[in-house]
Amino acid sequence: MATPETIRARPARAIGTPLASGIAVLSTLLGLVVLAWVILFVTKGRFLKHSFETIVAGQTNRQVKVAGDFQLYFAPFNLKFVAEGMTITNPDWAGTGNFFEARRIDSQISTWSLITGNRRINWLGLEDGRLDLQWNKGNTRNTWTFSEEKGEPLELPVIARALIRGTMVRYVDPRMHIAAAIRVDPVEATDTRFASAVGFDGNGTVRGTRFVMNGTLLSPNATIQGGRNELKLHAEALRTTLDVSGTLPGFTELDGSDLQMDLRGRNIADAFSLLGVALPDTRTYRLKSAMTKAGDEWRFTNLRGTFGASDLAGKVTVKMLQPRLLLTADLATRTLDIVDAGPFIGYSPSASAAGAVVTSVGGAPRILPDAQLRAEALKNFDAKVDWTVRNVRADNLPMSNVRLGLELDDRLLKLSPLNFSLARGMVSSDIIIDSRRQPVVTDYDIRLSPTPMGVLLAGFGVEESGTSGTLKARVQLTGRGNSVHDSLANSNGRIAIILPKGSFWTRNVQLAELDIGTFVQKMFENKLKEPVQINCGLLGFTVRNGIAAADPILIDTEKSVMLGRGGFSFKNETLDLAFRADGKKFSLFAGQSPVGIGGFFAQPKIDVISPELLSRAGVGLGLALVASPLAAVIAFVDVGDAKAADCGPVLAGASARAQRDDKGRPRDDIGKGTTATSEDGKRSRGERKEQRKKFLGIF
Structure with a gap:
């Protein structure tokens, strides 16, 4: 048995041996590292x-x-x-x-x-x-x-x-x-x-x-x-100048950079074309913004500048993704000059600035834009854009409060919403442009909420103070083509302009454009001493392959019923419409002959002395010769048998087949959706063929 003395004599075991071993190993490694460091x-x-x-x-x-x-x-x-x-x-x-x-x-x-x-x-x-x-x-x-x-x-x-x-x-x-x-x-x-x-x-x-x-x-x-690090960069290409200045966290470190950009040139589409991004053309522009990089995004904030006579502010982000980069933007404009808006529907900004939005094709004026959509460039990027415009600077176009939502996803472009205020009314649009298909397919759905005619048509001789009438409209078309002109020239669908009950008064003002005031005066009375009281009205057109036919044109007023026939063509932008006002009551003297609207979209013309009126004048002259001067009056008598309209189908924008008179009977005095319809609703096969040739631009 061990005594206390024996125990004291034994050597003591080292305390914490594993810890000591670890320290020893670590010291050895550290020593080797230090040795290696010294050798190196x-x-x-x-x-x-x-x-x-x-x-x-x-x-x-x-x-x-x-x-x-x-x-x-x-x-x-x-x-x-x-x-x-x-x-x-x-x-x-x-x-x-x-x-x-x-x-x-x-x-x-x-x-x-x-x-x-x-x-x-x-x-x-x-x-x-x-x-x-x-x-x-x-x-x-x-x-x-x-x-x-x-x-x-x-x-x-x-x-x-x-x-x-x-x-x-x-x-x-x-x-x-x-x-x-x-x-x-x-x-x-x-x-x-x-x-x-x-x-x-x-x-x-x-x-x-x-x-x-x-x-x-x-x-x-x-x-x-x-x-x-401080950076200064100057670059020039394709009529475009770029200046960048600011600081970088590191010599090659772009993330977190604090830069200022100044971009200017003749056309902003030039600058974005270098990225493969298609934008509408602009006039001379200058844009400044803060600029930084965050991951795969380039961010342009506090953007401000001008293009043409318009201003622009907001922010833009370009995300470098594969296979297509993503462009997102939130933009605002206080005042947009209508000339600068031209390129968004295909007008050249330089031509628009000179007032030359009308071109000549084969000697005929043309106003529909024919700039080709750059479908190939849409393959390179996607986009999400919100753009608001407070005011639009334009003569005779009371337009403001524009809101545009644009989304591009793999060549499918949606303009929704495309809304703006127009003469105290609202135009709401949804337009889908599918460039995945060739030719490009475009769906148009454009709606005008009830809008005061006195404000909308004030520049065309309409008296606002005496006009209480409103109008609303809808355009639903689908067309194929890589420009606005080509798309509409091959479109199918319907156009309807509806006039609810109200008054309409015009001033006797002659304008260079089609004078709506003069037209109404010629249709209803020689001199309008009081407003025309409209019960209901519809200007409806069925569009087939780019040709719009009256389906129907029917305006019911307190004293008359105005009927229309003919149509117009998106192909060559010709007009061939005839309007006739029939009295509801007996009238001794009434022209009772169509007033025509002809010419082109860019140059419409009123044809007051129509062939029908000249023919009736000849009949009257013949009666005067063989009978008496009083007999000549018979040729101009209106017996007052016009059929008042049932306003239900009219206000619903229904086609001609669905229209009724106020007795509920089907109407037989309006066109059936064909440009070949005459006054009595019939034309010969040869006449229909000649009419179609005219619209197709053969003559």
Whole structure:
């Protein structure tokens, strides 16, 4: 049995042996690290040159060589890397030459970034470098993605500070149609806040258009706390000038940048065409905005500027996605000049500015826009745009409060809503343009809410104070074609303009355009001493293959019923309409003959002395010769047998077949949706053929 003395004599076991073992191992490892650090620091790691070439060549599947000095060590914590005459070859598909070469590269790499994979370079000195950045034709591989997998987008390492001399960068992207060469050289830094200043300039082509650029990038002095790189960039291409200035967090770090953009030129469509984005043409413009990058988005905020005689403000984001970039925008305009709105429906802004919206085709005037939709460009991007316009500057067009919602998804373009206030009424539109199909298919649905005619037609001789009548309308058409003109020229559908009960009064004013006031006076009375009292009215047209036929035209007033026949053509923009007012009561003297509207959309004409009236005048003259002067009056007697209309079908916008008189009987005095309908509702087959030839532009 052990005595207390024996126990004291035994050697004591070391306390915490596992902990001590761990400390010993850690100390050994730390010692080895320190030893390695010392060896690397003393030797500058030059003995690792061959190992470096072998390892990097194996990882990149490229030939890697360092012809001159080589250093790789910790100084004291950042990894110091120096190589002279270093080359990395291109992959075989990129042709001969090197992906990278430099007479000398001197860098300090963040050790922590090597662990986390952030690739941060605290300092880079590069002399006489060459960098060849290429995508292959299929856009599946590039020279900077060293694995055999699909090429990744270009992401430069974060470089905090740099001094680059005599370096050239080449970039080729067949899919984006970009080829550029940029030269980088130091320039004098006059500001003591900056340690170095790098100048760059270059040129190239974007989608076949040549561009030039130049600028400077100033790296901050390391002794200044919180210094940021300052960028100035100037670029010109396709009548467009871009200036960018501001600061970057790092020499190549764009995320979180604080930049200001100034973009100006003759046509904003030029600038966006370089991105492959199709926008309507504009007149001379200038836009300024704050600009930054966040991940895969370029954000343009506090946007403000002008285009033509209109203003623009808001924000725009361009998201670089595959296979199509995404353009989103929230825009607002205080005043939009109607000339600047022309390109949105196909008018040339230069022609519109000169007042030449009417063109001549085959000697005939044409007003429908025939600018072709750039369907191919719609493949390159998607878009979501909201645009509001407070006021529209336009003569005789009381238009305001425009709201446009635009969505483009893989070539399917939706303009919904496309709404605006018009003379205290509201036009609501939904237009779908499907360019996935060729020719392009467009669906039009345009609605006008009840609108005071006195305001709407004030510029056409209508007296607002004596007009209480309103009108509402709807256009529903589907057409095929790559322009507004072609689409409507092949369209099918219906147009209906409805006049509810109200009064209508005109002034005797002659205008260069079609004078609605004069037309009404000729239709109802020689001189209007009081407003026309309208019970109900419908100007309905059925459209087949671009030809609109009256279906029906029927306006019921207190004293008369006005009927119309004929139609118009979207193909050659001709008008051939005849209107006749029949009295509800006996009248001794009444022309009772059609008043015609002919000519073209751009140049309509009123035909007051119609062939029918001349014929009746001849009959009257014959009666006067063979009988007596009083007999001549018989030719102009209106017996007052006009059939009053049932206003129900009229106000519902129903077709001619559904119309009834006030006794509920089907009407037999209105057209049945064909331009070949005469006064009695019938025409010979030959007459119908001749009428169709006229609308098709054969004559």
